[in-house]
Amino acid sequence: MNDTILVVGAGPTGLSAAHGIASVGRKVVLVEKEDRLGGAPILSGYAKLVPSGEWAKDAIGRMVQRVEQNQLISVFKDTKVTQFDGGHGDFSATLSNGQTVQASAVVLGTGFTHFDSINKPEWGFGTFADVVTTTQVEQMLVAGKIACPSDGRAPERVAILLCVGSRDRQIGREWCSKICCTVATNQAMEIKELSPKTDVYIYYMDIRTFGLYEDKFYWKSQEEFGTKFVKARIAEVTIAPDGKRLLVKGEDTLVKRPIVIPFDLVVHAIGMDPNEDNPEIAKVFGVGLEHHGFVDRGEHYTSSFASTRPGIYVGGSALGPEDIDTCVSHGLAMAMRAVGDLEARARKAA
Amino acid sequence: MPIHEKSLIDPNQVLSAEKLVIEGVDVSGHWNTMILPRTVADYDPEFQKKIKALPGGENVHRCWQCGSCTNSCTMYAINTDFNPRYWIYCTNLGLQSEIVKDKDIIWQCVSCNKCTNSCPKDVKPEGVMKALQHWLEAEGHVPVSQSTQFDQEFTRQCLERGRIEDSEVMFNFFRKTGVDIVELVKKGWLGVFVARMNNLPLLRDGKLGKFIARLPITGPLKMGWMMLFKPRTRGWGKTGTVLQTYLEEQKHG
Ligand SMILES: Cc1cc2nc3c(=O)[nH]c(=O)nc-3n(C[C@H](O)[C@H](O)[C@H](O)COP(=O)(O)OP(=O)(O)OC[C@H]3O[C@@H](n4cnc5c(N)ncnc54)[C@H](O)[C@@H]3O)c2cc1C
Ligand code: SF4
Ligand code: SF4
Ligand code: SF4
Numbered sequence: 001m002n003d004t005i006l007v008v009g010a011g012p013t014g015l016s017a018a019h020g021i022a023s024v025g026r027k028v029v030l031v032e033k034e035d036r037l038g039g040a041p042i043l044s045g046y047a048k049l050v051p052s053g054e055w056a057k058d059a060i061g062r063m064v065q066r067v068e069q070n071q072l073i074s075v076f077k078d079t080k081v082t083q084f085d086g087g088h089g090d091f092s093a094t095l096s097n098g099q100t101v102q103a104s105a106v107v108l109g110t111g112f113t114h115f116d117s118i119n120k121p122e123w124g125f126g127t128f129a130d131v132v133t134t135t136q137v138e139q140m141l142v143a144g145k146i147a148c149p150s151d152g153r154a155p156e157r158v159a160i161l162l163c164v165g166s167r168d169r170q171i172g173r174e175w176c177s178k179i180c181c182t183v184a185t186n187q188a189m190e191i192k193e194l195s196p197k198t199d200v201y202i203y204y205m206d207i208r209t210f211g212l213y214e215d216k217f218y219w220k221s222q223e224e225f226g227t228k229f230v231k232a233r234i235a236e237v238t239i240a241p242d243g244k245r246l247l248v249k250g251e252d253t254l255v256k257r258p259i260v261i262p263f264d265l266v267v268h269a270i271g272m273d274p275n276e277d278n279p280e281i282a283k284v285f286g287v288g289l290e291h292h293g294f295v296d297r298g299e300h301y302t303s304s305f306a307s308t309r310p311g312i313y314v315g316g317s318a319l320g321p322e323d324i325d326t327c328v329s330h331g332l333a334m335a336m337r338a339v340g341d342l343e344a345r346a347r348k349a350a
Numbered sequence: 351m352p353i354h355e356k357s358l359i360d361p362n363q364v365l366s367a368e369k370l371v372i373e374g375v376d377v378s379g380h381w382n383t384m385i386l387p388r389t390v391a392d393y394d395p396e397f398q399k400k401i402k403a404l405p406g407g408e409n410v411h412r413c414w415q416c417g418s419c420t421n422s423c424t425m426y427a428i429n430t431d432f433n434p435r436y437w438i439y440c441t442n443l444g445l446q447s448e449i450v451k452d453k454d455i456i457w458q459c460v461s462c463n464k465c466t467n468s469c470p471k472d473v474k475p476e477g478v479m480k481a482l483q484h485w486l487e488a489e490g491h492v493p494v495s496q497s498t499q500f501d502q503e504f505t506r507q508c509l510e511r512g513r514i515e516d517s518e519v520m521f522n523f524f525r526k527t528g529v530d531i532v533e534l535v536k537k538g539w540l541g542v543f544v545a546r547m548n549n550l551p552l553l554r555d556g557k558l559g560k561f562i563a564r565l566p567i568t569g570p571l572k573m574g575w576m577m578l579f580k581p582r583t584r585g586w587g588k589t590g591t592v593l594q595t596y597l598e599e600q601k602h603g
Contacts (some may be wrong), residue, residue, distance in 0.1 A: 259390040
């Protein structure tokens with residue numbers, strides 16, 4: 001039987017899986033379509049991660065380094081799987097660079113795609129330079145300067161709009177992206193730290209800073225950094241008569257009044273879409289997708305992280321919105337499952 | 351468009367007239383009633399800071415609008431316009447005009463602290479009600495309350511002389527709050543008070559000598575003397591001025 005396991009995608013999930021598999025002495029072929037390893041936190045240049053507070057390039061950098069230095073792991077960047085055949089224990093994958101890989105099992109850590117705010121034109125992204133997304137704010141935080149893209153001024157007032165591209169039937173996105181509340185409350189603190197004169201307002205329908213993120217991010221942001229929380233789902237972002245500031249329009253449901261409030265910078269807390277490659281991934285690997293478009297699970301409890309095809313495992317944000325900590329544990333769990341299933345097959349054959 | 355929540359219409363937002371000109375357009379004959387929009391057009395971040403600086407307002411920014419305070423509130427049970435949750439929200443966003451609108455109810459808080467005991471974020475809503483009352487008073491939105499007037503007289507004497515003179519405090523307090531002392535003696539608690547200080551039954555029983563012997567004489571005499579000569583605590587010197595400066599500093603952060 002073939003000793004190699006194919007891992008697709010080198011984000012937190014894939015990196016954790018690859019290292020897990022190698023740690024029990026199996027070989028790994030890691031295929032990543034981009035020219036760098038690390039997934040979204042590296043590709044989109046995130047600043048400090050929640051909840052550890054470590055810089056993404058350090059934290060995820062360590063995961064990348066650990067994988068790149070491992071003799072048992074062969075890494076292919078700028079590469080995809082174009083053709084895939086065989087069955088559990090005996091798969092054959094053709095890569096876009098023309099090489100063929102023989103593998104006994106496959107781990108999909110193919111992740112998510114950021115919601116593209118262009119799909120909510122009423123919130124001004126793409127129309128007004130000073131409407132940005134949380135990924136852009138992450139990049140500003142890395143650069144150490146919060147500024148309005150239009151003219152570089154430091155914003156007096158920032159509005160963060162939650163649930164952009166999530167929880168919205170209008171655009172067919174009926175899921176909660178799980179991490180954006182925490183990321184937004186954290187960014188509000190980081191903005192205040194960099195620019196103490198800036199006031200940050202968060203417009204919310206619910207605040208979902210789950211588990212231990214509650215006091216560490218939501219409470220702290222409100223109580224120690226003065227972040228204001230306004231219960232309103234914004235209807236529209238337009239430009240103020242001065243041609244400079246933005247007007248955020250909506251209904252404040254707690255005072256039951258319409259609001260039209262001026263802001264310097266408007267931030268979309270963008271959600272996590274299914275990986276835009278998923279239709280292709282489903283076709284190439286022969287796995288099913290669930291109705292939102294994320295990769296489907298086989299069974300939850302006795303066959304965790306199974307896809308709908310035996311011998312192919314899936315975890316992390318390929319399954320649905322997840323935070324990095326969860327992705328890392330999914331990666332390890334998949335390593336356990338992939339190797340464990342192969343061992344069981346070998347025992348049975350013997 | 352139908353009006354879904356009539357309760358949201360403020361009487362002072364309703365324009366009603368025989369002749370009505372709106373933004374230069376004469377609409378008389380078509381409509382005689384218009385409701386002005388009630389859009390919130392800005393926040394005032396300074397307002398929250400002011401309330402936080404007043405005693406009781408320190409934790410107002412912690413509120414997450416769960417409504418536990420309002421739900422447990424003694425006054426809300428009687429009058430649903432008494433809504434601590436709402437005022438706290440308006441404070442945090444700086445919607446001062448909403449607070450001013452409710453100036454005649456906010457003071458009704460009975461300090462039962464049920465809200466304080468039910469608040470999951472430890473906002474101490476009762477304290478916020480106090481802070482809001484003080485702000486309303488300080489800004490002249492409501493007349494200065496009797497208890498504040500008492501405090502003011504008390505403090506004034508302390509600062510001036512390092513001591514207070516009870517009868518002078520009461521006298522000035524009655525004068526400032528417009529209380530008719532004669533009426534108060536005749537019909538009010540002051541009459542009862544004076545009567546209890548003197549042993550009236552003795553008088554009724556014709557025991558005049560005993561009655562006079564028990565009359566409180568030195569006390570009132572001393573009080574009168576002090577009211578006239580206003581003695582200061584020995585060595586008070588500039589202490590009052592220093593205290594006054596300190597108080598001002600505390601007040602204005
Ligand atoms: C603005 C923002 C901030 C965030 N901040 C935090 C935070 O501070 N803390 C936290 O815990 N989480 C955070 N998250 C969530 C975090 O980004 C995800 O949990 C994490 O990136 C998911 O890891 P993953 O490996 O499953 O997927 P990804 O990070 O998406 O990695 C998937 C990898 O697979 C590759 N890939 C995709 N398709 C293919 C294919 N067909 N073939 C080959 N390779 C492929 C991709 O190029 C990518 O490298 C944030 C999310 C957003 C949107
Ligand atoms: S985590 Fe918060 S911002 Fe993100 S979709 Fe869920 S509720 Fe909305
Ligand atoms: S202290 Fe005041 S606000 Fe609080 S419950 Fe009692 S009456 Fe209501
Ligand atoms: S109980 Fe506390 S947190 Fe809840 S609305 Fe009242 S003040 Fe705010």
